[in-house]
Amino acid sequence: MPAARAPFLRFHDLIDKVADGCWLWTGSTMNSGYGQFKSFGGMVAAHRYAFELYKGPIPSGMQILHSCDVKLCVNPDHLRAGTHAENMAEAADRGRMARGASHPMFGRRNPRPKQSNRVRVLGKEYQSQKQAERSLGLGSGTVRYWILNRPEKAQIISKGS
Numbered sequence: 001m002p003a004a005r006a007p008f009l010r011f012h013d014l015i016d017k018v019a020d021g022c023w024l025w026t027g028s029t030m031n032s033g034y035g036q037f038k039s040f041g042g043m044v045a046a047h048r049y050a051f052e053l054y055k056g057p058i059p060s061g062m063q064i065l066h067s068c069d070v071k072l073c074v075n076p077d078h079l080r081a082g083t084h085a086e087n088m089a090e091a092a093d094r095g096r097m098a099r100g101a102s103h104p105m106f107g108r109r110n111p112r113p114k115q116s117n118r119v120r121v122l123g124k125e126y127q128s129q130k131q132a133e134r135s136l137g138l139g140s141g142t143v144r145y146w147i148l149n150r151p152e153k154a155q156i157i158s159k160g161s
Contacts, residue, residue, distance in 0.1 A: 007039040008053055011046075015074060022068055023050075023075040033071040050074035051081070063087050069094060118158040119143060125157060 014027035014037070025035030025046045035046030051064045054076035058064065062081040066073055073079075082090075091097050100106060116128050121143055126132035129143040132154075146154035 007037075011037055011039075011049060011053070014046075017075075020068075021075060022070050022073040022078065024070070025072045025074050029072070035072055035074065046072075046074050047079055050076055051079045055079070065090065069096065117156045119147070119154055120157050121146070121154045 014025060014035075016024045016026050018024055027046065028036050030036050030045070036043050037046045037049050038044075039049060045064075047066065048058060048064050051058060059081055061083075063084055064079050065082040065087050066078055067080065068075075068078045070078075088097075098104065119126050119129055119132055121132040121136065124132075126135065129147075132138070132143050133140060143154050147156060
């Protein structure tokens with residue numbers, strides 16, 4: 001049986017360096033479109049592995065951001081550590097956030113009633129779902145569940161703010 005190859009050697013076998021500077025991952029991918037790599041018994045995101053291989057440990061609570069916006073890119077020159085807020089701000093600035101008709105919830109009605117609506121619960125009126133739950137000693141979300149599934153127990157009686 002041949003000796004196992006070091007993970008970083010296997011990692012480099014799965015990279016295609018293209019003209020624009022990106023190192024495209026050719027190995028397996030996650031449903032999200034990012035590459036994944038098996039190392040030391042577990043699966044890791046390929047771009048995170050590349051960052052750690054070339055730049056060191058990822059600071060606690062940080063994400064790895066792509067300057068090139070290519071999910072399959074593992075070029076360490078295109079990767080940097082950043083916060084979730086920075087990642088979302090960059091995605092919005094670059095037009096990568098779904099908005100309007102391209103958003104998956106576009107045209108769908110939010111099925112959850114607002115908790116600030118006046119409600120009738122078990123025959124008595126309350127200013128809000130929260131107030132009813134507190135007054136009756138019910139768990140959080142019970143009144144909303146009743147509104148959606150048990151109208152004989154609870155109904156919205158007026159629209160709030």
